[in-house]
Structure formats: C-alpha cells, structure tokens
Amino acid sequence: MRLSSNSFEDGARIPARYAFAEHHPETRVTLAGNVNPHLEWDDVPEGTRSFAIICHDYSVPSVGDDVNQPDREVPADLPRVDFFHWLEVDLPADMRSVAEGQFSDGVTVGGKGPDSGSSGSRPGVNDYTGWFAEDEDMKGTYYGYDGPAPPWNDSIIHHYKFTVYALDVDKLKISDGYTGHDAREALEGHVLGEASIEGTYTQNPRLL
Numbered sequence: 001m002r003l004s005s006n007s008f009e010d011g012a013r014i015p016a017r018y019a020f021a022e023h024h025p026e027t028r029v030t031l032a033g034n035v036n037p038h039l040e041w042d043d044v045p046e047g048t049r050s051f052a053i054i055c056h057d058y059s060v061p062s063v064g065d066d067v068n069q070p071d072r073e074v075p076a077d078l079p080r081v082d083f084f085h086w087l088e089v090d091l092p093a094d095m096r097s098v099a100e101g102q103f104s105d106g107v108t109v110g111g112k113g114p115d116s117g118s119s120g121s122r123p124g125v126n127d128y129t130g131w132f133a134e135d136e137d138m139k140g141t142y143y144g145y146d147g148p149a150p151p152w153n154d155s156i157i158h159h160y161k162f163t164v165y166a167l168d169v170d171k172l173k174i175s176d177g178y179t180g181h182d183a184r185e186a187l188e189g190h191v192l193g194e195a196s197i198e199g200t201y202t203q204n205p206r207l208l
Contacts, residue, residue: 001044003164003195007037007100014148014160014199020107020128021149023203028068028152036086036104036145037199040097041164045192048166049093054183055086057148059158066153073155073204083131084180085160086145087124088117089172095119103145110140114176117144124178141177148201157207163196 008014016022017033024030039053060083061067066074088103102118117123123144132138150158167190174186202208 001041001164001166001193001195003039003041003162003197005038005040005162005197008199010197010199012199014201019148019201020146021203023152023205023208025205029149029203031107032147032149034104034107034145034147035101036098036147037162038098038100039162039164041195042096043193043195044096045166047168048192049170050089050167050172051091051093051095052165052167052172052183052187053086053088053091053098053163054084054165054180055145055160055162056180057083057085057150057158057160059150059154059156061151061154067151068153070153073153074151076155082180083127084124085126085147086162087126087178087180087183088121088144089124089174089178089183089186090117090170091121092119093170104147107146109138111142111146112144113141114143122174122176124180124183127180150201150203152203152205154202154204157200157202159198159200161196161198163194165191166193168192 022032128142
C-alpha cells in the first residue's frame with residue numbers, strides 16, 4: 001500500500017490548520033483549525049473488505065510534572081509514550097481517500113460525539129478524553145480526530161504517524177467507545193496491508 005496527503009508532506013511540519021492548538025505570542029497557546037488532513041491511498045491488497053485509520057503521537061512525555069510549566073522545559077531525555085489523536089474503523093472497501101474536514105472541521109469543546117464518523121465508519125475515543133478529564137472547561141469524551149497540541153514547553157519536536165490499514169473484515173469486532181489500545185488489539189490478525197506517513201509539530205517558540 002501507499003499513503004499520501006495533499007495537506008502536508010511526509011516528514012514535514014503539519015500546518016496549524018490541522019492542529020488542535022497553536023502557539024500564541026501572548027497566551028502561549030490558542031485553539032487552532034483542527035481540520036482533519038487529506039489522505040489518499042492505493043495499491044490496496046486483494047481481499048480488502050474495510051479500512052481503519054489510526055493517528056498517534058509517539059513523542060508524548062511519559063511523566064507530566066514539567067508539562068506547560070513556565071520556568072522550565074520538558075527534558076529531551078524523558079521517556080516518551082503514545083497519544084492517540086484519531087481512531088476510525090469500518091471505512092468501506094471502495095474508499096481510497098479522506099477529504100480535508102470530512103471528519104473534523106474545528107475544535108468541539110467537550111469532544112465530538114460517536115456519530116462523527118463518515119461513510120459508515122465508527123470513530124474511537126482519542127486521548128484528549130483523559131487529558132482534559134480534570135479540566136472543567138474542556139472535559140468530555142473526544143471521539144474521532146483531534147489534531148496536535150503538544151506541550152508548549154517541550155524541548156523536542158513531536159511526531160505524528162498516520163496509518164491506514166487494509167482489513168479482511170467488513171466490520172471490526174470492537175465495542176463502541178473503543179480506545180487506541182483496543183483498536184490495536186482488535187486489528188491483530190486482520191491486517192492485509194498498511195501504509196503510513198508522518199508529520200511534525202511544536203508549540204515551543206524556540207523550535208518554531
């Protein structure tokens with residue numbers, strides 16, 4: 001399989017149009033466009049019956065003690081973990097592209113609902129759900145796509161991996177409200193092919 005995007009080049013910076021938040025010179029952070037990027041794929045394996053999409057940031061601090069603290073940066077040598085930004089399963093077998101804004105076109109405070117899919121797809125619960133759990137202004141269940149918003153004081157640039165999976169089932173056996181870890185487990189044994197592209201993003205003014 002091959003995957004490409006008209007929204008950003010593989011390995012290049014993701015424009016703020018596709019991010020959840022962006023740098024602001026006075027407040028440090030402001031909400032951004034949060035538009036899902038265009039994706040297009042081909043060379044699909046024979047026997048494909050549906051597709052799934054996962055986007056995750058594999059550069060997220062494993063410990064949050066230094067995150068967004070004004071007197072220091074998150075150290076570069078801190079171990080990093082995955083943060084899931086987009087989960088979508090049961091995309092139809094004849095689908096070959098996702099249009100900009102098809103799944104997300106702006107920030108929805110409290111999260112988009114379980115009906116935010118397209119073409120019969122089922123969105124999963126992304127990791128902003130946990131991140132905002134204690135924030136009275138933002139908390140909720142965040143389904144589908146919500147773009148980059150790395151710590152504004154992180155000393156490294158974050159990396160976002162978009163992967164499209166070709167599957168041998170029409171409907172993936174997974175419960176509604178599934179998480180990224182649930183999706184990865186459910187995909188096992190059903191992937192006929194996959195393709196990925198990566199983009200980078202930062203809100204640290206020192207790295208812009």
